Amino acid sequence: xxxxxxxxxxxxSLVMVGYRYRASLPTRVKAFFPSLNHYTPxxxxxxxxxxGLSSPMFDIESANIAEGDSRxxxxxxxxxxxxxxMRAQRVNFDQARxxxxxQILARNGIDPSGMPLDSKAVTRL
Numbered sequence: 001x002x003x004x005x006x007x008x009x010x011x012x013s014l015v016m017v018g019y020r021y022r023a024s025l026p027t028r029v030k031a032f033f034p035s036l037n038h039y040t041p042x043x044x045x046x047x048x049x050x051x052g053l054s055s056p057m058f059d060i061e062s063a064n065i066a067e068g069d070s071r072x073x074x075x076x077x078x079x080x081x082x083x084x085x086m087r088a089q090r091v092n093f094d095q096a097r098x099x100x101x102x103q104i105l106a107r108n109g110i111d112p113s114g115m116p117l118d119s120k121a122v123t124r125l
Contacts, residue, residue, distance in 0.1 A: 055093045
């Protein structure tokens with residue numbers, strides 16, 4: 001019985017260490033776990049435009065790519081959040097940006113119109 005418990009503990013610790021250091025796992029090991037490879041960073045504006053993160057309302061193609069913008073691209077965390085919303089809710093890029101923006105406003109106590117939800121906030125003089 002003690003042998004099986006120690007074996008379980010060793011396996012559990014190996015799984016935890018593997019999960020913690022999953023970014024540095026060899027490719028051969030990653031091939032067994034395809035769900036670990038679902039995200040690859042989009043490092044430039046052209047990569048992000050090819051991934052569908054551009055629209056007539058938010059045009060990074062003419063504003064950034066055509067002008068030769070040397071910056072790294074859009075915020076990686078925000079980009080991933082928008083892509084997740086697009087995938088989960090099956091909406092286009094502009095709608096996903098609006099959903100993410102409204103979520104950020106709600107977290108900060110602001111309704112979608114821009115008015116604070118705090119009853120003590122002074123909104124008129």
